[in-house]
Amino acid sequence: MSELIGKQFINGQRVATNAPTLDSINATTYEPTGYLFCQATLDEVNDAAQAAHDAFKVYNQTTPKLRAQFLEEIATQIEALGPQLQEVASLETGLPLGRLQGETGRVTGQLRLFAQVVRRGDFFSARIDQALPDRKPMPRVDLRLAKIGVGPVAVFGASNFPLAFSTAGGDTVAAFAAGCPVVFKAHSGHMATAELVGTAIQKAVEKCGMPSGTFNMVFGGRIGADLVAHPLIQAVGFTGSLDGGMALYNIAQQRPQPIPVFAEMSSVNPVVVLPQALANRGAQIAAETVASFNMGCGQFCTKPGLILGVKSPEFDQFVKGLVTATQAAAPQVMLNQGTLKSYKAGIAELENEAGFEKVAVGLEATLVSQATAQLFKADQSVLLSGNVKLQHEVFGPMSVVIALDDEETLLKGIDQLAGQLTATIIGEDEDFVGAENLLNLFAKKAGRVLFNGFPTGVEVSDAMVHGGPFPATSDARGTSVGTAAIDRFLRPVCYQNTPQVLLPDALKDENPLGLNRLVNGQLSSAAL
Template sequence: MALNIGKQFIKGQRVAVHAAALESINATDYQPTGYLFSQASIEEVDAAAQAAEAAFVLYSQTSQEQRAGFLDEIAVEIEALGASLQEVASLETGLPLARLQGETGRITGQLRLFAQLLRRGDFYAARIDPALPNRKPMPRVDLRQYKVGLGPVAVFGASNFPLAFSTAGGDTVAALAAGCSVVFKAHSGHMATAELVAEAIEKAVVKCGMPAGTFNMIFGGRIGADLVAHPLIQAVGFTGSLDGGMALYNIAQNRPQPIPVFAEMSSVNPLVVMPQALAVRGAQIAQDTVASFNMGCGQFCTKPGLILGVKSPEFDRFVEALVAHTEQAAPQVMLNPGTLKSYQQGVAALNAETGFEQIAQGQAATLISQASANLFQADQSVLLAGNAKLQHEVFGPMSIVVAVDDEATLLQGLEQLAGQLTATIIGEDAELAKAQALLTLFTRKAGRVLFNGFPTGVEVSDAMVHGGPFPATSDARGTSVGTGAIERFMRPVCYQNTPQALLPDALKNENPLQINRLINGELTKAAL
């Protein structure tokens, strides 16, 4: 597929101050792909933010139907890219075509789900308390509240999902749905993939008559800080490492005007296997657990990186099965050289740490880009001490198993864990009925609590939460997956005694949008 390579996407134009010198590489053999990109300059970062601000003034006034149609059109344009999109993404990331076909369906489905949300209208969270002029001792004024977009949003693409958490991924879609313009920082690991998707978004901008600058994209390193620090940027969406996320968070909080940063960062996703489940189906659980932490070469932020259970002969056999399946695991290509190096350093750090033992290693790599699976066992004292290495996410195909003396020790150890994206409980019905204490603990610790499943799959739906207390995210109040993600980029506005002609449609007496509204404490579609 022909690519208009090398230039930034700013206000509907392709611009570049610097010559194209950033080169995309083949994830499998580390050879250049031939796709070259220009490093964005400080001036181009400023131009992108200025374009986003100018577009926001207009785009924020578009109707929910106009924005829904825009999201639908982006989905159509992405689908029109066909197999070429997956081929380029596979070249840059080493991910198999089947996985990337699934990701394509995920992002187009997500776009259409947010279009449905817009047409439904509940994202406005409209509330009306009509005036009570005769109320004693004081009258009540007319009060009407709904939500509006925050302003231009800076979005940073993730390395591990070149489509679903990237250019047209959840952060971008949620921001656009909220009525916010976007400045997207393309990930250096899949710049050509970002190029293709950005072209599709730009086509939709033009076809739908959206303001130029509704979507902007810049390439290059060392510009993320400048983007977040720019005074016109009003929020940040990020998926990546704890160090990267916190660096951006600190910049945002130290601005003259601090802004919210919604960063998904680090999680080990504890998985507890209960005794009766081990007795009934321990072998199958072991097989499925290894498949889960090894899926996609362990490059899922939701992989189960910490496996726990109470000491017993059944748990011993479970660990033996984990070892066997880990040793059988084939090596896999990691996303890029930096990711592979980080994984190797993480494994080496565990091997050097007291209280950890490497008990299994997968088949040896045959390519410079491949990683082997690893399984470690840690002593319960490590868990009880809240050891930092136990809680540090090692991004790649590995996990740590811990056996504890009893349920009380398990709960005591889990209390030491920081915030998580997910927490999983595997058990039989009878023992799950007695797991209230474990559920209560996990509810405090995690954004999603699973029973008898594995956390690697993250459904795009209205009810999904992909978030959690720090360090899983920088703000536990939101989700980056599902329609609830829109709330991160909106704020409430109250109109007091406002003339009907000036009110937004969502708050007018006749309810022209036919949306649900909370009127005098009652949820209704009725007109006033």
């Protein structure tokens, strides 16, 4: 069993200026768990950023082999924590042990997947244009491009995934894989969980001989802005609310040296159910839709919060199915008191908004920490007018259903939507004939378009995109899930007429890493 001491992780040491006054809270009872943490000071934030800056000089130069071994060792150390990790995470978040066991597997699998990415080396994006001294009318110099890490990255823990989007989550792992040290801001909702994972990372740092400042972690609620504003931090990874993400983004842009903020923030994830699918399996789709927006108490950023279709008797029957399934939904514990309060406030706003009607409520809560499922209907004018209330994510087990007059009106309504993480189309083969306009429109609006499934499962793979146009994210050019997430923390460097002895291994003539490289416009894995 790992002992929790509640101090900051800075440059390989556990330090604290302040006394432990921050309580870890039981998500079910709202009582303290007994774990106490120390509020980080501004000096400690400065020390953490400096440690990461100093570590970057060495860590960024590590070989792909050593960096991959480091990622694999983190996975091994997390597994060594045993059931204590899931038990503490469940205590702090109210999430069931089975869910957290799966999330642990996702974390360790993700670490090992990124180790493969690092070994493979394609993240270097190596390109070589050899010199052409005899080219007329002008000779060409020798030009070689490779990507390198941007520098120290500030990562903010997410509330809804205490493992997969937190201390050793996707942002941290992508930064490590890119060669960037991390300063992690622990989420106040699961500080004990963060400390356990932090100890595992620190052990991996020591065992693999990485610079002591490769990983740093600070606790407290008043230091996020200081971290983003620190001149040594070179990028930010964030998952959370629109207000929180934009606050960090604005701080980063107002610095003397602005830096990129990759914030995943807000999405209602529209689902369109097409006519033939309604006719063939409307009752099944209704039950599956409610199960999706109620999964994990609706605390997934990919929760389907908007359900659309064309008016018909079949769609009316589908809505009845949504109502029935919502009414049967059991109440669930939310992540923390603040999340439940925000959920109730969001529901209250819709209840008082013209054009919305509550049509179903789930089974009554039996605990003060539980939320009940909710289903609203909205008039099509709400969608067509671009009503901001419709597009504002209510984080929790609820969704809004809208029937539209015809396909043309449906497309006009979707065109009013802002950026989304996901967009879903449910249909039969007959529905898909002539559905190009719907697909193309969704491709403009979302980072991931899926057919005949539900968006609440996010695969960690090479082809996954978990991002999208604003306000889904602050930068639609990246993803926070999948191996392409590494690109957020890299930048290209061109080496011109550089001596072989000084070139990065990825660009040397002998190709010691065995990379596939673009050489004079042709893909090649051979030495030059």
